[in-house]
Amino acid sequence: MSRWTDKLPEAAKEYIGNRRVDEVECVIGDIAGVARGKAMPAAKFAKQTNYFLPNSIFLQTITGEWADSPFDAFTEPDMILEPDWSTATAAPWTADITLQVIHDAKDQEGNYVPFAPRNVLRRIIGLYAERGLTPVVAPEMEFFLTARNLDPNQPVIPPMGRTGRRAAGKQAYSLSAIDEYGRVIDDIYDFAEAQGLEIDGILQEGGAGQIELNLAHGDPLRLADEVFFFKRLIREAALRHDCFATFMAKPIADEPGSAMHIHTSIVDSKTGKNIFAGPKGVETEAFNHYIAGMQNHMGAAIALIAPYVNSYRRYVPDFAAPINLEWGRDNRTTGLRVPISAPAARRIENRLPGMDCNPYLGIAATLACGLLGLIEKKPARPEFSGSAYIDSDEIPVSLGEALDLLDEDEALKEIMGVDFIRCYDSVKRNEYKEFLQVISPWEREHLLLNV
Structure with missing residues (x-):
C-alpha cells in the first residue's frame, strides 16, 4: 500500500x-x-x-x-x-x-477562501472556539423518492413500490410504507457502511415516498461533510432501482415539504458541560440568549436556509412546516423547538432550514444566529403555548424579500463574512432573475384567455 x-x-x-x-x-x-x-x-x-x-x-x-x-x-x-x-x-x-x-x-x-461554504462554517466554529465554546449539532435529513421525471413540464409523482402500487402519503412512521422501497433503503445502508457513515435511524415521513434519515450528534464540520456525502449516496442508491431521490424543499404539490432540522447544543470547551443547563438542570441565561439570537437574526438568515424560489412553497400553514420564530418545549409547530431531554443533552432544534440548503451554510447560519444571541445577551420572547401555525411577518415569503432582509442585517453579514455574503447575494439574485423570466403553467392556464 x-x-x-x-x-x-x-x-x-x-x-x-x-x-x-x-x-x-x-x-x-x-x-x-x-x-x-x-x-x-x-x-x-x-x-x-x-x-x-x-x-x-x-x-x-x-x-x-x-x-x-x-x-x-x-x-x-x-x-x-x-x-x-x-x-x-x-x-x-x-x-x-x-x-x-x-x-x-x-x-x-x-x-482560506472566504466565500467557500465549508470555510464559512469553519469560520463560525472558530468564533465559538475563541470564546471557549464548542458547538454540537445533529441534522435530520428529509427527502423524497420519486418516479423518474424526464420532462420538467410534468409534475413529480411518487415511485412504484414493491406491491406495484405508487407510494402512499399520510403514512408517517409506517414500517409497511417504508418497506415498499426497502431495496433502496438497503443500498443506502450498504453504501453508508462502506463509507464509514453512521445512520442514527430511518423512518417514513408524512409525504408519499418521503423518508427521514437522522444522523448522530457531533462536530458541525464533520456532520456537514456527512450530509454532503449522504445526498450523493442517496441519489445513487435510488438510481439503482429506477427512481430518483430529490432534496427539493417542495417537490410534490399537496404533500409536505422536506426539511433539514438542525439540533444544536453548546459545550464549554474546558469542562465539557452543556452551557444550556445550569445547577440542578435549570435552563441558563445562555440558553435564553441563544434562542433570542435565533429570533432576532434567523429572519435574515432565511435566505441561506431557504435558498431557492421553491423553498418558500414549504412555508405553508398546516403542512408540517414552521412559519414562525417562536420557541416552545416539545412543540413541533414552533420554528424553534426544545425537545424532551435530560439537562446534559438540552438542545434547540431549528426547524426552519429546508433540505435544499447547502448543509455547510444551513449549519453555519444556525450557529451564527445563536452566537449573536450569546454576544448580544438579549432576552428571548416568552415560550409559545399551543399551535404556532399562525401568520407571521418574520418569515419572508419570497427569495427576493429574504435577500433584502439578509442585506439589512449587518451583524449577521459580519459574522458570516462580508465577502461571502456579497458572493452569495450575487448568485441568488441572478437565480431569482432567471426564475422571474419563466412563465408557469398556472399563468398560461388562468391568464392566457381570461385577463
Whole structure:
C-alpha cells in the first residue's frame, strides 16, 4: 500500500482492503452544495499535494450560468485545493475502486477562501472556539423518492413500490410504507457502511415516498461533510432501482415539504458541560440568549436556509412546516423547538432550514444566529403555548424579500463574512432573475384567455 493511503481513515482502508485504488475524486462543494472538482487516476493523485480550480466556481448558479462578480477586477484566479484526509471515503456505487476526498479551498497566499461554504462554517466554529465554546449539532435529513421525471413540464409523482402500487402519503412512521422501497433503503445502508457513515435511524415521513434519515450528534464540520456525502449516496442508491431521490424543499404539490432540522447544543470547551443547563438542570441565561439570537437574526438568515424560489412553497400553514420564530418545549409547530431531554443533552432544534440548503451554510447560519444571541445577551420572547401555525411577518415569503432582509442585517453579514455574503447575494439574485423570466403553467392556464 502506497504512502498516501496510510493517511486514510479506517473505513476507507477497510473498503480498499488488498485491492488497488483506481481513481480519486477531488471534491469541493459550491454555493449550492453541488460537488465540483476533478477525478484523476490514483497514481497521479499519489504524486500531488494539491490541485487548482478557479475561484469563479463560487459564482456559478444552480442553472449553470455565471453570476456577476461582486469584486473589482475579477480575473478568475486559481485557488489551491488541499485534501482533508479525514474526509476520504469510498464511492461504492462505481464500477472500480474509487475514493472521494473533500478538499479545502485556499488562496495563493495560503488563506482560506472566504466565500467557500465549508470555510464559512469553519469560520463560525472558530468564533465559538475563541470564546471557549464548542458547538454540537445533529441534522435530520428529509427527502423524497420519486418516479423518474424526464420532462420538467410534468409534475413529480411518487415511485412504484414493491406491491406495484405508487407510494402512499399520510403514512408517517409506517414500517409497511417504508418497506415498499426497502431495496433502496438497503443500498443506502450498504453504501453508508462502506463509507464509514453512521445512520442514527430511518423512518417514513408524512409525504408519499418521503423518508427521514437522522444522523448522530457531533462536530458541525464533520456532520456537514456527512450530509454532503449522504445526498450523493442517496441519489445513487435510488438510481439503482429506477427512481430518483430529490432534496427539493417542495417537490410534490399537496404533500409536505422536506426539511433539514438542525439540533444544536453548546459545550464549554474546558469542562465539557452543556452551557444550556445550569445547577440542578435549570435552563441558563445562555440558553435564553441563544434562542433570542435565533429570533432576532434567523429572519435574515432565511435566505441561506431557504435558498431557492421553491423553498418558500414549504412555508405553508398546516403542512408540517414552521412559519414562525417562536420557541416552545416539545412543540413541533414552533420554528424553534426544545425537545424532551435530560439537562446534559438540552438542545434547540431549528426547524426552519429546508433540505435544499447547502448543509455547510444551513449549519453555519444556525450557529451564527445563536452566537449573536450569546454576544448580544438579549432576552428571548416568552415560550409559545399551543399551535404556532399562525401568520407571521418574520418569515419572508419570497427569495427576493429574504435577500433584502439578509442585506439589512449587518451583524449577521459580519459574522458570516462580508465577502461571502456579497458572493452569495450575487448568485441568488441572478437565480431569482432567471426564475422571474419563466412563465408557469398556472399563468398560461388562468391568464392566457381570461385577463
